[in-house]
Amino acid sequence: MSAVALEGGFVDAPRDAAFAFRALMEVMARPGRIEELAGATPPAPLSIAAGVLLLTLADHDTPIYLGGACDTEDVRRWISFHTGAPMSGPSHAAFAVGNWDDLQPIDAFPIGTPDYPDRSTTLIVEVPELEASGAKLSGPGIRDQAFLSLPDPETLAKNNARFPLGLDFYFACGARVAALPRSTRIEACM
Amino acid sequence: MNDYNFAYLDEQTKRMIRRAILKGLAIPGYQVPFASREMPMPYGWGTGGVQISAATLTPEDTFKVIDQGADDTTNAVSIRQFFEKTAEVETTTTTSEATVIQTRHRIPEEPLTEDQILVYQVPIPEPLRFLEPRETETRKMHALEEYGLMHVKLYEDISQHGHIATSYAYPVRIEGRYVMDPSPIPKFDNPKMEMAAIQLFGAGREQRIYALPPYTSVVSLDFDDHPFDPSKAPHCCALCGAEDSYLDEVIVDDEGGRMFVCSDTDYCERRRAAGHRGAALAEDAA
Amino acid sequence: MYVAVKGGERAIENAHAWLAEERRGDPSIDELSVAQIREQLSLAVNRVMAEGSLFDPDLAALAIKQARGDLIEAIFLIRAYRTTLPRFGSSEPIETSDMQCDRRISATFKDVPGGQILGPTFDYTHRLIDFKLAADGEIPDAAEVPTDPEPVPHVTGFLNKEGLIEEALDDEEAPRDLTREPLELPADRALRLQALTRADEGFTLGMAYSTQRGYARNHAFVGELRIGTVPVEMDIPELGFAIEIGEITVTECESVNQFKGSKTERPQFTRGYGLVFGQTERKAISMALVDRALRWEELGEDFVGAPAQDAEFVLYHGDNIQATGFLEHIKLPHYVDFQSELELVRKLRREAGASQVQEAAE
Numbered sequence: 152m153s154a155v156a157l158e159g160g161f162v163d164a165p166r167d168a169a170f171a172f173r174a175l176m177e178v179m180a181r182p183g184r185i186e187e188l189a190g191a192t193p194p195a196p197l198s199i200a201a202g203v204l205l206l207t208l209a210d211h212d213t214p215i216y217l218g219g220a221c222d223t224e225d226v227r228r229w230i231s232f233h234t235g236a237p238m239s240g241p242s243h244a245a246f247a248v249g250n251w252d253d254l255q256p257i258d259a260f261p262i263g264t265p266d267y268p269d270r271s272t273t274l275i276v277e278v279p280e281l282e283a284s285g286a287k288l289s290g291p292g293i294r295d296q297a298f299l300s301l302p303d304p305e306t307l308a309k310n311n312a313r314f315p316l317g318l319d320f321y322f323a324c325g326a327r328v329a330a331l332p333r334s335t336r337i338e339a340c341m
Numbered sequence: 342m343n344d345y346n347f348a349y350l351d352e353q354t355k356r357m358i359r360r361a362i363l364k365g366l367a368i369p370g371y372q373v374p375f376a377s378r379e380m381p382m383p384y385g386w387g388t389g390g391v392q393i394s395a396a397t398l399t400p401e402d403t404f405k406v407i408d409q410g411a412d413d414t415t416n417a418v419s420i421r422q423f424f425e426k427t428a429e430v431e432t433t434t435t436t437s438e439a440t441v442i443q444t445r446h447r448i449p450e451e452p453l454t455e456d457q458i459l460v461y462q463v464p465i466p467e468p469l470r471f472l473e474p475r476e477t478e479t480r481k482m483h484a485l486e487e488y489g490l491m492h493v494k495l496y497e498d499i500s501q502h503g504h505i506a507t508s509y510a511y512p513v514r515i516e517g518r519y520v521m522d523p524s525p526i527p528k529f530d531n532p533k534m535e536m537a538a539i540q541l542f543g544a545g546r547e548q549r550i551y552a553l554p555p556y557t558s559v560v561s562l563d564f565d566d567h568p569f570d571p572s573k574a575p576h577c578c579a580l581c582g583a584e585d586s587y588l589d590e591v592i593v594d595d596e597g598g599r600m601f602v603c604s605d606t607d608y609c610e611r612r613r614a615a616g617h618r619g620a621a622l623a624e625d626a627a
Numbered sequence: 628m629y630v631a632v633k634g635g636e637r638a639i640e641n642a643h644a645w646l647a648e649e650r651r652g653d654p655s656i657d658e659l660s661v662a663q664i665r666e667q668l669s670l671a672v673n674r675v676m677a678e679g680s681l682f683d684p685d686l687a688a689l690a691i692k693q694a695r696g697d698l699i700e701a702i703f704l705i706r707a708y709r710t711t712l713p714r715f716g717s718s719e720p721i722e723t724s725d726m727q728c729d730r731r732i733s734a735t736f737k738d739v740p741g742g743q744i745l746g747p748t749f750d751y752t753h754r755l756i757d758f759k760l761a762a763d764g765e766i767p768d769a770a771e772v773p774t775d776p777e778p779v780p781h782v783t784g785f786l787n788k789e790g791l792i793e794e795a796l797d798d799e800e801a802p803r804d805l806t807r808e809p810l811e812l813p814a815d816r817a818l819r820l821q822a823l824t825r826a827d828e829g830f831t832l833g834m835a836y837s838t839q840r841g842y843a844r845n846h847a848f849v850g851e852l853r854i855g856t857v858p859v860e861m862d863i864p865e866l867g868f869a870i871e872i873g874e875i876t877v878t879e880c881e882s883v884n885q886f887k888g889s890k891t892e893r894p895q896f897t898r899g900y901g902l903v904f905g906q907t908e909r910k911a912i913s914m915a916l917v918d919r920a921l922r923w924e925e926l927g928e929d930f931v932g933a934p935a936q937d938a939e940f941v942l943y944h945g946d947n948i949q950a951t952g953f954l955e956h957i958k959l960p961h962y963v964d965f966q967s968e969l970e971l972v973r974k975l976r977r978e979a980g981a982s983q984v985q986e987a988a989e
Contacts, residue, residue: 164352165346165347165348165352165355166347166399166400168352168355168356169347169348169355169398169399169400170399170401172355172359172396172397173397173399175359175363176359176362176363176366176397176539177539179363179366179367179554180366180539180552180554180555181554181555207356207359208356208359208360208363209356210353210356211353212357213360245360264484265484265485266480266481266484267374268368268371269361269364269365269368269371269373269374273363290516291366291369291516291553291554291556291557291558292366292554292555292556292557293556294537294555294556314368314518315368315371315518315519319363319364319367332366332367332368332554333367333368334367334368334369334516334554345711349711351711351713354710374809374811375809376806376807376808376809377809378710379703379706379707379709379710379948380707380710381707383703383948383951383952383955383956384948384949384951384952384953384956385952385953385954385955385956386952386956386959388952408959408960409960409961409962409963410963413635413636414635414960415635415638415639416959416960417635418635418636418639419639422636445959446961446963446964447963464953464956475939476812476939476943477812477813477939502975503975503978504971504974504975506971506975508964508967508968508970508971509963509964509967509968510964525961525963525964526963527963527964527966527967528967529967546949546952546953548809548810572970572974573967573970574966574970587963587966588966589962589963589966590966590969604963604966
């Protein structure tokens with residue numbers, strides 16, 4: 152196995168994962184908020200944020216779909232070695248990782264069922280920029296309004312319209328991460 | 342306890358709980374099934390809250406545990422000691438100093454901030470359970486948004502008693518979608534649930550986690566002609582004189598003499614430290 | 628001055644100290660050793676292993692000692708310990724047809740190949756208190772005969788050859804794991820059996836008994852009950868084959884039940900199945916009867932509303948650790964909820980009183 156696969160994991164998993172989870176919970180609970188993640192150095196093109204997120208949340212029970220450019224041998228091995236998560240197609244993925252274009256069409260991912268809306272994929276989208284500006288967000292977790300640079304507000308607004316079904320998103324940019332749960336209402340205003 | 346992992350649970354269990362918490366936050370009010378573990382304390386004694394706290398705490402947290410609003414009730418003491426031993430976290434009884442607060446049956450009087458997380462222990466997470474004991478049925482009712490039965494039950498109360506006869510675990514509607522059990526807090530606490538802090542709910546025995554992001558809309562079910570009434574005992578605290586806090590009634594003598602004191606012990610102590618005095622302490626002040 | 632309920636911390640410490648003292652009892656009496664419990668209270672040990680879902684006689688004996696003989700408390704200790712153990716993998720299914728039987732009986736045939744082996748059973752003891760035990764009486768040695776090392780065939784296999792009993796086919800599907808996933812309904816048979824094997828013995832017995840008395844009666848016979856040891860094998864990927872990692876004692880009960888047949892199927896007997904750690908035959912027989920009752924749907928029978936037919940009822944209420952925890956939690960303070968009820972009742976009474984006064988005045 153290549154050295155790339157073995158390196159770059161958590162040094163102190165219980166503590167590193169605890170801090171990372173808190174950041175992931177903060178951004179999911181407060182759409183628009185941007186936090187920084189640390190503790191892992193995954194092989195390119197996976198961002199630090201996506202790598203930390205997977206080490207924190209993925210394991211044998213969570214099939215992972217790697218989209219396009221992210222689907223490299225190094226990335227597969229790294230994920231497999233550090234998390235044990237199996238790779239899968241979109242229809243069974245608990246997590247999907249990739250650039251926005253590589254994850255299209257997002258209709259291929261499960262959005263849950265009326266009985267179990269939680270049985271849906273969480274998309275980890277690698278984005279070139281992540282700023283608290285752009286689309287206007289409102290809904291749970293947001294007192295008045297928040298702003299976030301979103302890759303495709305229109306598609307994401309459609310996702311919200313299916314609530315309580317739908318996909319949840321993390322946006323990873325280097326070490327920074329933000330989230331957009333299905334519950335967030337989106338207005339594409341500039 | 343050093344043989345155990347940080348915060349007791351193994352990492353795989355924590356990941357499973359963390360995933361459930363995140364789904365819960367993404368679908369506010371929906372009960373996410375999770376593979377609750379046997380904890381070294383009995384089901385029904387806060388295992389759901391304990392598992393959420395274990396998956397949430399970092400070594401830098403300051404942890405507070407209350408039961409019935411008090412830090413020194415035996416089960417609160419027991420849970421606090423558990424995390425002192427297993428997670429080596431700082432603990433506190435001061436609401437404003439805590440970053441994570443685990444609670445049974447109360448929301449602290451002092452408004453919580455964006456930097457805090459409130460973890461509820463939940464015995465029966467399903468608000469429809471008392472109307473329909475079958476999980477297979479209640480799951481359908483949530484899926485179809487069929488909450489008529491709940492309104493009928495509440496209205497029957499009104500026709501029989503003139504009031505809605507639910508005084509705690511008063512059901513709420515989240516963002517106009519899921520009807521949710523707020524855990525057995527008194528209905529007095531319901532209006533506080535639209536707060537700045539993250540709220541996480543854990544039911545260990547029933548294997549459910551649910552959550553409310555900050556500022557989520559939480560509406561106590563009611564009717565136009567019978568609006569929700571978060572009333573409490575019409576008294577003020579005998580110790581600190583507070584008029585705005587939830588009160589416990591304490592029997593003080595064999596004749597049935599009573600006094601009313603704050604259920605939130607930290608709130609009461611803080612007010613007394615600031616010089617507030619209730620009727621029972623008026624002589625001390627004099 | 629009034630002091631709020633303080634001192635929870637000291638109260639807990641004192642209670643623990645007192646408990647430790649009570650557990651030990653009179654110190655002038657010899658302390659029980661874990662080995663004594665394991666050897667001489669072995670049926671208690673077996674129950675704790677079965678319902679604790681962990682095969683470890685020494686640990687179960689220790690738990691019984693720590694729990695002062697309260698078996699549900701001991702099961703709780705084992706369960707809480709069990710969840711902290713790392714999981715290295717899962718074994719191959721055990722082959723009960725390879726069992727070295729200590730006991731093996733069939734109620735459906737007078738004699739069967741392999742013979743009826745009574746084994747160490749209470750069945751035909753007269754339930755008379757044996758005062759010799761109080762005097763530490765020596766026991767005479769039991770007679771020994773050389774055993775046949777050949778495996779003993781399953782009795783239901785004979786019925787199977789004639790097509791008289793439904794076939795139990797392996798669906799090749801990996802069963803779900805009740806201890807790693809939340810219970811989800813409808814539960815398939817593998818999941819129901821998992822729940823039953825760790826369910827409370829008393830609950831399972833009561834459910835089984837209710838089927839015999841007519842609540843979803845299904846006319847059960849003990850086709851075979853066998854108790855003995857079986858090897859546990861685990862596939863080691865590095866080796867490429869399975870190796871034996873140990874041996875466990877289990878009790879297996881296959882019930883043979885009546886079935887009238889339907890338009891599509893000729894009349895044949897049906898099965899109920901029980902498999903439990905250790906020598907635990909009351910539990911294994913009960914499990915087989917409840918299993919059979921829960922199979923009404925797949926066998927095309929009517930749901931007659933009997934509790935033992937109701938999978939949701941049985942699965943949600945059979946676990947004694949869940950049940951005892953929730954039952955006993957009502958000991959915890961509930962004064963905040965009670966206070967809110969108190970206020971409401973007072974208010975309703977005030978208003979009722981006022982309206983009565985008004986009516987009287989009118």
